[in-house]
Amino acid sequence: MNPAGQTLFPADEAQLAEAVAAAVAGETPVAVAGGGTRSGLGRPVEAGALIDTRGMSGVLFYEPGELVLSARAGTPLSEIVAMLDAEGQELACEPMDFAALSGLDPAEASGTLGGMVAAGVAGSRRIRAGAVRDHVLGFRCVTGRAEPIKSGGRVMKNVTGYDLSKLVTASHGTLCVLTEVTVKVLPKPETQATLVLHGLDDAAAVAALTKASGTPHEGSSFAHLPEGTSPDGIARTAIRLEGPEVSVSARVADMIRDVAGSAETSTLDAGASATFWNDLRDGLPVVAGEGQVWRISVAPTAGPRVMTEVRAAGVPVLAHAYDWAGGLIWLRVEAAGGAHADAIRAAVAAAGGGHATLFRAADEVRRTVPVFQPQSPALAALTARVKHAFDPARVLNRGRMREDL
Amino acid sequence: MLTMPKPDEHAFARREELVARLREILPAASVIDSETERRAYDCDAFTMYRQLPLVVALPETVPQVAAVLKLAREMDVKVVPRGAGTSLSGGSMPLEDGILLSMMKFNRVLEIDWENRCAVVQPGVTNLGITKAVEHRGFYYAPDPSSQIACSIGGNVAENSGGVHCLKYGLTTNNLLGIEMVTMEGEVIRLGGKHLDPDGYDLMGVMTGSEGLLGVVTEVTVRILQKPQTARGLLIGFPSVEAGADTVGAIIGAGIIPGGLEMMDKPAILAAEDFCAPGYPRDAESLLICELDGTPSEVDALVDRVSAIARDKGATFLKVSETEEERLGFWAGRKNAFPAVGAIGPDYLCMDGTIPRGRLAEVLTGMQALAEKHGLRVANVFHAGDGNLHPLILYDANKPGDIEKAEEFGGDILKLCVEVGGVLTGEHGVGVEKRDLMGTMFDETDLKQQQRLKCAFDPTQRLNPGKVFPTLHRCAELGHMHVHRGQVPFPHLPRF
Numbered sequence: 001m002n003p004a005g006q007t008l009f010p011a012d013e014a015q016l017a018e019a020v021a022a023a024v025a026g027e028t029p030v031a032v033a034g035g036g037t038r039s040g041l042g043r044p045v046e047a048g049a050l051i052d053t054r055g056m057s058g059v060l061f062y063e064p065g066e067l068v069l070s071a072r073a074g075t076p077l078s079e080i081v082a083m084l085d086a087e088g089q090e091l092a093c094e095p096m097d098f099a100a101l102s103g104l105d106p107a108e109a110s111g112t113l114g115g116m117v118a119a120g121v122a123g124s125r126r127i128r129a130g131a132v133r134d135h136v137l138g139f140r141c142v143t144g145r146a147e148p149i150k151s152g153g154r155v156m157k158n159v160t161g162y163d164l165s166k167l168v169t170a171s172h173g174t175l176c177v178l179t180e181v182t183v184k185v186l187p188k189p190e191t192q193a194t195l196v197l198h199g200l201d202d203a204a205a206v207a208a209l210t211k212a213s214g215t216p217h218e219g220s221s222f223a224h225l226p227e228g229t230s231p232d233g234i235a236r237t238a239i240r241l242e243g244p245e246v247s248v249s250a251r252v253a254d255m256i257r258d259v260a261g262s263a264e265t266s267t268l269d270a271g272a273s274a275t276f277w278n279d280l281r282d283g284l285p286v287v288a289g290e291g292q293v294w295r296i297s298v299a300p301t302a303g304p305r306v307m308t309e310v311r312a313a314g315v316p317v318l319a320h321a322y323d324w325a326g327g328l329i330w331l332r333v334e335a336a337g338g339a340h341a342d343a344i345r346a347a348v349a350a351a352g353g354g355h356a357t358l359f360r361a362a363d364e365v366r367r368t369v370p371v372f373q374p375q376s377p378a379l380a381a382l383t384a385r386v387k388h389a390f391d392p393a394r395v396l397n398r399g400r401m402r403e404d405l
Numbered sequence: 406m407l408t409m410p411k412p413d414e415h416a417f418a419r420r421e422e423l424v425a426r427l428r429e430i431l432p433a434a435s436v437i438d439s440e441t442e443r444r445a446y447d448c449d450a451f452t453m454y455r456q457l458p459l460v461v462a463l464p465e466t467v468p469q470v471a472a473v474l475k476l477a478r479e480m481d482v483k484v485v486p487r488g489a490g491t492s493l494s495g496g497s498m499p500l501e502d503g504i505l506l507s508m509m510k511f512n513r514v515l516e517i518d519w520e521n522r523c524a525v526v527q528p529g530v531t532n533l534g535i536t537k538a539v540e541h542r543g544f545y546y547a548p549d550p551s552s553q554i555a556c557s558i559g560g561n562v563a564e565n566s567g568g569v570h571c572l573k574y575g576l577t578t579n580n581l582l583g584i585e586m587v588t589m590e591g592e593v594i595r596l597g598g599k600h601l602d603p604d605g606y607d608l609m610g611v612m613t614g615s616e617g618l619l620g621v622v623t624e625v626t627v628r629i630l631q632k633p634q635t636a637r638g639l640l641i642g643f644p645s646v647e648a649g650a651d652t653v654g655a656i657i658g659a660g661i662i663p664g665g666l667e668m669m670d671k672p673a674i675l676a677a678e679d680f681c682a683p684g685y686p687r688d689a690e691s692l693l694i695c696e697l698d699g700t701p702s703e704v705d706a707l708v709d710r711v712s713a714i715a716r717d718k719g720a721t722f723l724k725v726s727e728t729e730e731e732r733l734g735f736w737a738g739r740k741n742a743f744p745a746v747g748a749i750g751p752d753y754l755c756m757d758g759t760i761p762r763g764r765l766a767e768v769l770t771g772m773q774a775l776a777e778k779h780g781l782r783v784a785n786v787f788h789a790g791d792g793n794l795h796p797l798i799l800y801d802a803n804k805p806g807d808i809e810k811a812e813e814f815g816g817d818i819l820k821l822c823v824e825v826g827g828v829l830t831g832e833h834g835v836g837v838e839k840r841d842l843m844g845t846m847f848d849e850t851d852l853k854q855q856q857r858l859k860c861a862f863d864p865t866q867r868l869n870p871g872k873v874f875p876t877l878h879r880c881a882e883l884g885h886m887h888v889h890r891g892q893v894p895f896p897h898l899p900r901f
Contacts, residue, residue, distance in 0.1 A: 024886070036706070054651055065658040066792075088660055126601060133607055134579045145886050149854045150847070155759040156572065156791035157831035159565045160839075160846055161873070162855050163578065166610020170603070187660030210477045216543065216631040218699065247703035254700075298597035299521045309649055327521075355604035374602040378592040383605055385861035389708045390854070392886055 009055040012293050013148050013179045019051055029398040032173040034074055034112030037098040038119045041171050042400040043371050046362045053114050056179055064089055066194055069185050073114030073178035084185055092134050092186040094123030096283050114178040120170025123281030124221035127324045133169040135184045141176035144391020154182045173397040174405055175390035189242035194268040194276055195255050197237040202226055203305040205237040206326035210301055212239050212259045213325045217251045222325035223279055228287045229321045286319045286330035292339050292361040293332050296351035298354030300327035309347030315340045339369045372401055407454055409835055409871045416482050416502040424460050425520040426478040437461035446505050451495035451838055458499035465510045467623045475591035477504055486562030486617040494836030496616045508559050516540045517708035521599050523582050528559025544629040547574035559622045565614030569665045572790035578613040578868040584778045585625035589863040593660035616834050617869045619862040633698035637708055641715045642685050642689030642722030649691030650765040652718040656711055666790035667739050673784040680745030683738030683786045686722040742786045746797040754798040754811045756820030760829035762792045766802055771821050779814040793831035820845050835873045843875050857883050
């Protein structure tokens, strides 16, 4: 048997397949990681060894005119972002950088492309530009059957066979180990600005964001930091506008006219705007400090109701913020053995449904509290069959998403 | 020629019993039994192949759908789900030994949630029907396949349908928030909702484009968008295909993502002009239709930039729409390209490969060589922004051997697409049409893994068999894992 904690660095798909085959043969589950920035996400994995994917690194091709980039899964995301930046392009879904949440130094720790896909956590622009899953065009991987497979391609439009790119995105390494990923990239907007409304309470803020997101002024992000979360203690409701300079300034004016009402307003220029949304992408206004962190996804207008229910249930809230026009809640609560999971999930259900993910908590808490939203029996059974189709011996990230997966 | 899986004799033998049991589940008018009436359902829009369905069922409620599927499972009978039947690849072609499950009685818009910018609809609602239901408040549903007046949203989910606005606004999969589906076990499962991210595995993403092989969609929640304030069109003619293709790359390379960016080659331009005279330049070798949308100031600035790029690339014809009527006129030729080519036909076969855009000129040249080899003509319309190519192969169904030649030519074109890094189908689906070409893109291991996913949803493979996969494997056989026992764990690997 392998000593626990052994780390394997496959250099290519063949070595990776060999490692997985050995895991199956030895009935030894393996943990899969890239930069390790997301290792606190999901349940603690039962594993006898770790597969570190960073040996499979390097960009395979990048064609800016075709809006496509393909790289080995272990390629640091920072390297890819820099390469895109040099051509005025970006990953439009704004993948979250987990370093800060995980207590790592963002300057030192870099997630990988594979990690980005495996976690599938997008930033503020998700509401307009789509999620990580919407930008994955194709991939290669080694399944839990130790077989290399491919799916998708390098073109924008492709319905040849099942869309496995969607399936592997946010599957947290429980179906296969990614070896190559091809993503759609997009031009960076020429500039951006953020309109800020001051002093609104949660309900008024989300009402303003609802209105703003229903206008044709093409806002790309809609967030609200309540007074307890905002740096200077004044609640801020933020609407980002991106595009050519001429259009951005006109649309800021249009937004003020149509949405601001009697609220005091200010505008963040391009630099301040970018910082604001990068911070929010990584949850910074909420996650800094002690306590457990939840990330809750609901219908946008349901956001404030969830918070009302959470407080009514007596959950000790430390900080919260809304993104996605109210549809995403970052929530930090005082640590507890049960992470207040029942009360928080009941609040989500009462507000019309959605899901709550325990984003940060101690290992022993994540081992016992369902990290991901519990599913109906039929869906849970289907999920288990899908896992079985890819990884029948449950050797890949065993227990990461659910105890039985 | 296409071969379908060997029909189940037991299904024919028990047809009367099946019909009687369906009548117990469904209202009288929802079971179509007579041959004459079944004949109306014998093909979809891929009309080359026809099969008379064993029986047609038109359920009206979700419990009825579940009951029909449970019955099919119990009697071991195949089921082909179908929306409006506009599939161009035979995805909803009936099976002679199977129930054709039409979802067209699910035709209601259930809810429009303006504040959350989504609509909850039944699967039989047409694609355009969604836009019609929301346009009075300035909203629309973005994916716009050319069959949008007829095709159903349930079918759009099954095929992951696209349209001319995909590059900027995405395909069906990018515009869905939730679905409700019934499995072959008769279980009702909800995936997603009005929130943005899926929880657990993204099975809604898997269902989208699964061609009716995994489950039957009974409800769909789609995102609705505010219509852009302004849209203007440009018609740009070039003396060569290369110049047109270069211009597409230059526009996108300059950071401009047009709402629509379409290209036509000379045969398609001439066919459109003969058909409806949209004012296309007859002397151009290639034509671009570029639509820019957004706020008025932004659109005006972009029109100038695109015009400059086009001139720089040697455009010989350039016209910018000044009115909404003129913009729609630019699209008239493109939107009528299929009937226009049909008019010079007499028949045509519509192909649907996607290629890396940069290889366009090469692919079109290769295609002309193939046209000469097969002795048939071809016209091309092209979703240039996203690389999706629709070669229209002209043939005469009344001429012996022409159908076979057209099919061979089409197969060669798709192989060429795959060779240059593209794929077999961009938006029409594999269905039966491209089923036997799957091996040019995927190896046996890839295909078996896809079929294992099917087994997770439909272990007895009763749902739409004979589509998508060239070889049917039994689920039990696919489940075996061949790993050598007794190996030393992790040999030969660098360790740290």
